[in-house]
Amino acid sequence: MSDPELLEDLVAANRILSHQGVFDAYGHISARDRSNKNRYWMSRSMSPAQVTAAEIIEYDLDSNPIRAGENRLFFERVIHGEIYKARPDVMAVVHNHSPSLIPFCNSDAKLRPMTGNAAFLGEGAPVFDIRSVDDEGDLNVCTTAQARALAQALGRHWLVLLRGHGSVAVGVTVRQVVRHAIISETNARQQIQATLLGRVHFLTDSELAYARRAKPKDPDRAWQFWKRKAMGDAS
Amino acid sequence: MSDPELLEDLVAANRILSHQGVFDAYGHISARDRSNKNRYWMSRSMSPAQVTAAEIIEYDLDSNPIRAGENRLFFERVIHGEIYKARPDVMAVVHNHSPSLIPFCNSDAKLRPMTGNAAFLGEGAPVFDIRSVDDEGDLNVCTTAQARALAQALGRHWLVLLRGHGSVAVGVTVRQVVRHAIISETNARQQIQATLLGRVHFLTDSELAYARRAKPKDPDRAWQFWKRKAMGDAS
Amino acid sequence: MSDPELLEDLVAANRILSHQGVFDAYGHISARDRSNKNRYWMSRSMSPAQVTAAEIIEYDLDSNPIRAGENRLFFERVIHGEIYKARPDVMAVVHNHSPSLIPFCNSDAKLRPMTGNAAFLGEGAPVFDIRSVDDEGDLNVCTTAQARALAQALGRHWLVLLRGHGSVAVGVTVRQVVRHAIISETNARQQIQATLLGRVHFLTDSELAYARRAKPKDPDRAWQFWKRKAMGDAS
Amino acid sequence: MSDPELLEDLVAANRILSHQGVFDAYGHISARDRSNKNRYWMSRSMSPAQVTAAEIIEYDLDSNPIRAGENRLFFERVIHGEIYKARPDVMAVVHNHSPSLIPFCNSDAKLRPMTGNAAFLGEGAPVFDIRSVDDEGDLNVCTTAQARALAQALGRHWLVLLRGHGSVAVGVTVRQVVRHAIISETNARQQIQATLLGRVHFLTDSELAYARRAKPKDPDRAWQFWKRKAMGDAS
Numbered sequence: 001m002s003d004p005e006l007l008e009d010l011v012a013a014n015r016i017l018s019h020q021g022v023f024d025a026y027g028h029i030s031a032r033d034r035s036n037k038n039r040y041w042m043s044r045s046m047s048p049a050q051v052t053a054a055e056i057i058e059y060d061l062d063s064n065p066i067r068a069g070e071n072r073l074f075f076e077r078v079i080h081g082e083i084y085k086a087r088p089d090v091m092a093v094v095h096n097h098s099p100s101l102i103p104f105c106n107s108d109a110k111l112r113p114m115t116g117n118a119a120f121l122g123e124g125a126p127v128f129d130i131r132s133v134d135d136e137g138d139l140n141v142c143t144t145a146q147a148r149a150l151a152q153a154l155g156r157h158w159l160v161l162l163r164g165h166g167s168v169a170v171g172v173t174v175r176q177v178v179r180h181a182i183i184s185e186t187n188a189r190q191q192i193q194a195t196l197l198g199r200v201h202f203l204t205d206s207e208l209a210y211a212r213r214a215k216p217k218d219p220d221r222a223w224q225f226w227k228r229k230a231m232g233d234a235s
Numbered sequence: 236m237s238d239p240e241l242l243e244d245l246v247a248a249n250r251i252l253s254h255q256g257v258f259d260a261y262g263h264i265s266a267r268d269r270s271n272k273n274r275y276w277m278s279r280s281m282s283p284a285q286v287t288a289a290e291i292i293e294y295d296l297d298s299n300p301i302r303a304g305e306n307r308l309f310f311e312r313v314i315h316g317e318i319y320k321a322r323p324d325v326m327a328v329v330h331n332h333s334p335s336l337i338p339f340c341n342s343d344a345k346l347r348p349m350t351g352n353a354a355f356l357g358e359g360a361p362v363f364d365i366r367s368v369d370d371e372g373d374l375n376v377c378t379t380a381q382a383r384a385l386a387q388a389l390g391r392h393w394l395v396l397l398r399g400h401g402s403v404a405v406g407v408t409v410r411q412v413v414r415h416a417i418i419s420e421t422n423a424r425q426q427i428q429a430t431l432l433g434r435v436h437f438l439t440d441s442e443l444a445y446a447r448r449a450k451p452k453d454p455d456r457a458w459q460f461w462k463r464k465a466m467g468d469a470s
Numbered sequence: 471m472s473d474p475e476l477l478e479d480l481v482a483a484n485r486i487l488s489h490q491g492v493f494d495a496y497g498h499i500s501a502r503d504r505s506n507k508n509r510y511w512m513s514r515s516m517s518p519a520q521v522t523a524a525e526i527i528e529y530d531l532d533s534n535p536i537r538a539g540e541n542r543l544f545f546e547r548v549i550h551g552e553i554y555k556a557r558p559d560v561m562a563v564v565h566n567h568s569p570s571l572i573p574f575c576n577s578d579a580k581l582r583p584m585t586g587n588a589a590f591l592g593e594g595a596p597v598f599d600i601r602s603v604d605d606e607g608d609l610n611v612c613t614t615a616q617a618r619a620l621a622q623a624l625g626r627h628w629l630v631l632l633r634g635h636g637s638v639a640v641g642v643t644v645r646q647v648v649r650h651a652i653i654s655e656t657n658a659r660q661q662i663q664a665t666l667l668g669r670v671h672f673l674t675d676s677e678l679a680y681a682r683r684a685k686p687k688d689p690d691r692a693w694q695f696w697k698r699k700a701m702g703d704a705s
Numbered sequence: 706m707s708d709p710e711l712l713e714d715l716v717a718a719n720r721i722l723s724h725q726g727v728f729d730a731y732g733h734i735s736a737r738d739r740s741n742k743n744r745y746w747m748s749r750s751m752s753p754a755q756v757t758a759a760e761i762i763e764y765d766l767d768s769n770p771i772r773a774g775e776n777r778l779f780f781e782r783v784i785h786g787e788i789y790k791a792r793p794d795v796m797a798v799v800h801n802h803s804p805s806l807i808p809f810c811n812s813d814a815k816l817r818p819m820t821g822n823a824a825f826l827g828e829g830a831p832v833f834d835i836r837s838v839d840d841e842g843d844l845n846v847c848t849t850a851q852a853r854a855l856a857q858a859l860g861r862h863w864l865v866l867l868r869g870h871g872s873v874a875v876g877v878t879v880r881q882v883v884r885h886a887i888i889s890e891t892n893a894r895q896q897i898q899a900t901l902l903g904r905v906h907f908l909t910d911s912e913l914a915y916a917r918r919a920k921p922k923d924p925d926r927a928w929q930f931w932k933r934k935a936m937g938d939a940s
Contacts, residue, residue: 025460103429116844137445194808210842225730260695338664372680374586495930573899607915609821
């Protein structure tokens with residue numbers, strides 16, 4: 001891989017999301033190749049906490065490995081390829097089952113932004129129901145048809161919830177998608193607590209519009225903070 | 236014991252369930268002998284976090300120790316023997332008091348599956364009330380009659396809750412029963428949070444049927460993940 | 471002190487209750503002298519996590535230090551003396567502010583036993599309101615009159631909650647009062663969660679009666695478990 | 706800086722608030738100069754967990770750095786300056802986004818004191834809505850006008866919540882503001898749980914009045930306890 005910076009971020013992202021409890025034994029994160037938009041990079045099928053640079057392999061957008069002979073592959077990798085096809089702006093994708101998102105996957109209550117850093121949740125995260133594709137009973141997203149429907153449910157959003165399953169976050173960089181995944185989990189916990197107190201005041205239209213046109217201030221500080229904790233923890 | 240693999244898994248299971256907070260000072264896990272279905276293996280009466288291979292002893296299905304002179308025995312071991320009698324398919328049994336299951340033990344709300352990996356909960360975990368046997372006031376399952384009634388309440392399920400007490404999970408292997416015990420606890424927490432948000436959408440009939448006929452994809456990754464964390468923690 | 475066993479338990483109890491989050495910078499535990507019922511032992515005023523044998527001093531039941539010159543004393547020590555006067559059966563007293571008990575201190579909902587090991591909560595823990603003595607506005611129990619009224623509110627119970635403040639647990643041994651304090655906190659968390667699920671089924675009269683006449687089975691295993699964790703943590 | 710004691714407390718406060726989860730990658734604490742009331746001290750813009758004495762710099766009350774060439778500055782530092790102008794009694798200010806306060810920032814339910822050590826919350830913490838100044842959509846407090854309105858919303862209180870954002874606590878010393886920030890977070894968690902149990906009994910008028918006229922008993926013990934844990938954790 002000729003993009004060592006991206007590779008380093010991708011390895012760190014696996015460690016960060018594991019350390020923050022967004023990943024457990026399962027979950028995966030990919031990054032689109034920055035010089036060839038028809039390729040993406042992701043680890044072999046394994047626990048994300050153990051991913052090293054040597055475990056990161058290259059896929060085409062049909063989610064086939066480029067190098068012959070690769071065989072330990074995530075069976076849900078099709079999620080990544082289909083989202084990269086549908087969303088040219090997206091450069092990184094995370095699939096996970098972080099604990100506080102599950103209640104929103106199975107509820108009519110929408111996950112909505114409590115604070116400015118969660119403004120990417122917009123009017124509320126859509127929920128994808130795999131039964132919109134087929135009713136086989138398998139909740140995992142394994143076929144191209146399922147992954148395409150998931151990408152469609154995601155639409156222009158940055159997070160989509162999967163009924164009975166988990167979530168998919170997307171971003172314009174690895175660091176941004178990590179932020180989206182971690183903040184979604186935190187926001188969910190806080191929204192659950194706020195619901196208990198009575199009516200909840202979410203961000204206003206004006207605040208959502210601002211977040212769409214302005215960049216977050218100093219987001220990299222959070223990345224460095226999470227990375228230091230995750231790497232220290234592992235050493 | 237002539238089955239070193241089973242013994243190793245049983246020791247690891249004690250460490251994993253302690254590390255995950257499913258066991259505290261109490262709780263026990265047994266495995267049926269794979270060459271003699273009328274025998275099972277379980278530690279002496281002790282804190283599960285400290286169990287080593289030397290502490291694992293052999294029982295017949297009446298829960299008497301095979302070797303003479305054993306006397307530090309779990310007083311609730313009868314649970315294991317009676318379940319092995321009633322359920323020939325069951326090869327491993329866990330009894331525990333994991334914290335988020337207790338609310339469901341004492342509630343009319345049923346513990347039901349939120350996600351695919353909890354599909355083993357089916358239509359909802361049954362609740363065993365010891366008063367269906369006697370009203371002595373002791374909530375511990377100490378007599379054969381009580382353990383038989385518990386096995387009957389379990390029926391074809393993989394988890395039974397005990398009113399005012401805790402739970403019993405069963406599996407076709409040690410690794411599966413560990414998964415059942417850990418996922419039950421996680422599912423309970425998520426169901427409590429989802430209840431707070433409003434009506435909860437549980438797995439559908441089609442999804443439950445699928446889980447009954449299909450094997451989970453790559454469940455061993457979770458076992459290795461938990462084991463690595465539990466063993467690292469202890470060293 | 472001529473009772474090294476009691477002293478060792480009292481030091482360990484300070485460490486255990488700190489490690490379990492029942493104590494933070496505040497909270498205190500005392501033990502009545504086993505050969506002179508008119509004396510009790512408790513540390514100087516300090517963070518309980520740092521208590522060693524050298525910090526344990528002797529008090530009479532008016533909560534005056536026996537040895538001249540002692541001056542760093544808990545200002546709420548009068549709680550201990552007055553309870554020892556009112557309850558000859560009590561041999562150990564804990565005062566703490568453990569987090570999940572506070573909601574019950576300020577609620578009309580009664581803290582009631584969810585499981586057999588919490589049966590000591592009986593029909594529900596009484597709540598002491600310091601305004602029954604005076605309305606000075608200080609919530610701390612500093613005067614003999616306040617401590618006497620608190621002992622009266624405790625009555626024959628093993629736990630009393632203090633409105634806007636915390637709790638006092640009592641026991642027939644140091645080990646038992648530690649169990650009472652830890653299990654009260656756990657039970658509170660579980661009762662809060664169960665309340666969220668709907669109507670809660672607490673222990674029955676028959677189960678409460680059983681607990682009053684029977685001893686808990688193997689309670690010392692919990693003590694050894696907690697001690698190992700607390701001492702390992704500190705070394 | 707000619708006040709090494711204050712500097713030492715300010716560094717410790719950054720570590721304590723990080724260790725207690727009040728700060729994450731974000732949040733800042735300042736102290737007013739004790740010999741020149743028109744100056745205050747705060748770190749450069751950075752993760753608070755990493756602050757050392759060398760990172761603490763001096764500001765005037767318009768929040769401009771005294772020494773030329775300083776450029777890595779918190780963009781929300783104007784909060785500190787405007788509060789020092791409006792409240793001559795305040796000697797330390799904390800801005801943070803601690804997790805359990807967010808639900809109260811977005812709710813009509815008031816954060817009110819559950820226990821004596823939270824009496825500084827008084828009749829309930831006010832909530833500042835940045836739309837009272839402008840409706841640009843940025844929730845961050847970046848302009849003097851916004852910071853002045855925030856100081857006005859704070860009024861004579863010791864804590865003000867910011868809708869969709871976080872909180873600002875103030876104190877007469879660094880140690881007191883640390884206590885205010887930590888106890889606010891704890892109180893929020895306990896009030897959420899109590900709300901779930903039914904009607905909540907908060908401190909009475911008499912108890913609030915007492916807290917206004919009396920000093921807390923031995924508050925420094927908490928500071929030393931938190932410092933020991935935070936410093937041990939980091940070494």
